[in-house]
Amino acid sequence: MDISTELFGFDCTKSEGASGFSHVATLKVKTPWGPPSSPISVLHHSSSSHGKPIPIAFISRHGLHHELAPHEVPNQANIAALRSLGVRTVVAFSAVGSLQEEIKPRDFVVPDQIIDRTKGIRPFTFFEGGMVGHVGFADPFEPRLASLVQKCGHSLAGEGVRLHDKGTVICMEGPQFSTRAESKMYRAWGGSVINMSALPEAKLAKEAEIAYQMICMSTDYDCWFEGGGDVTVEMVMGNMKANAENARRFVGRCWMS
Numbered sequence: 001m002d003i004s005t006e007l008f009g010f011d012c013t014k015s016e017g018a019s020g021f022s023h024v025a026t027l028k029v030k031t032p033w034g035p036p037s038s039p040i041s042v043l044h045h046s047s048s049s050h051g052k053p054i055p056i057a058f059i060s061r062h063g064l065h066h067e068l069a070p071h072e073v074p075n076q077a078n079i080a081a082l083r084s085l086g087v088r089t090v091v092a093f094s095a096v097g098s099l100q101e102e103i104k105p106r107d108f109v110v111p112d113q114i115i116d117r118t119k120g121i122r123p124f125t126f127f128e129g130g131m132v133g134h135v136g137f138a139d140p141f142e143p144r145l146a147s148l149v150q151k152c153g154h155s156l157a158g159e160g161v162r163l164h165d166k167g168t169v170i171c172m173e174g175p176q177f178s179t180r181a182e183s184k185m186y187r188a189w190g191g192s193v194i195n196m197s198a199l200p201e202a203k204l205a206k207e208a209e210i211a212y213q214m215i216c217m218s219t220d221y222d223c224w225f226e227g228g229g230d231v232t233v234e235m236v237m238g239n240m241k242a243n244a245e246n247a248r249r250f251v252g253r254c255w256m257s
């Protein structure tokens, strides 16, 4: 199957609900790194501007029932499985905490940088065991993909949420959230948002020569902001529901353009 444009996301953006998408197959893919976190749904988007349906592969990062913690996500298998289907472009969604007052809960951010605060316990490379390779990672995200995504920001306007054109994601190990001191330090480092998923996903995509862009959806103000209330799972989940709806609309419009 030739898959040229893809969406790689998390459970809540299930694109079956997005306009213009139809489900064509569910694939159970095996990889040398084990099974990916979920079966891969292949959807078609009937975009008027492209003339023919665009195939999109969708994988649930934390499993179909959200059974995988951030440090348990089989990132190598996920990226390898997508690549084995011919995927060369990945748009990855992520729920993030905001480290800046102007990035309000439910806003979207198209980041251009990452700071690695994982602990080196997640398998993070394909290049080992006799196959040595080094890839540049100065720009972890694909600028052409970013500008495509940025052009779709208007689809969020009616919802009162803003799309921020750039930003730095702090990727922490988790699964515990940050201490207040850490949260304030990340702000001092220039962090815009924080999650537990950007790495090693972005590194492995780069090694696999997949163009990769993350779309961050803000759910909380972490714990640095006195006016925001400290992050809780309930807070994240509450805003996730609205974010998932906005993401569906966003994805639908993006593929129309």
Ligand SMILES: CSC[C@H]1O[C@H](OP(=O)(O)O)[C@H](O)[C@@H]1O
Pocket: 010, 061, 062, 070, 093, 094, 095, 096, 174, 195, 196, 197, 198, 233, 236
């Ligand atoms: C339940 S909040 C922490 C969790 O949410 C984000 O997951 P995802 O990126 O898959 O939306 C974040 O990275 C953490 O893994």
Ligand SMILES: Nc1ncnc2[nH]cnc12
Pocket: 095, 096, 097, 098, 172, 177, 178, 194, 195, 196, 219, 220, 221, 222, 223, 231, 236
């Ligand atoms: N405050 C936070 N820290 C880390 N990951 C998150 N995902 C959503 N909110 C988060």
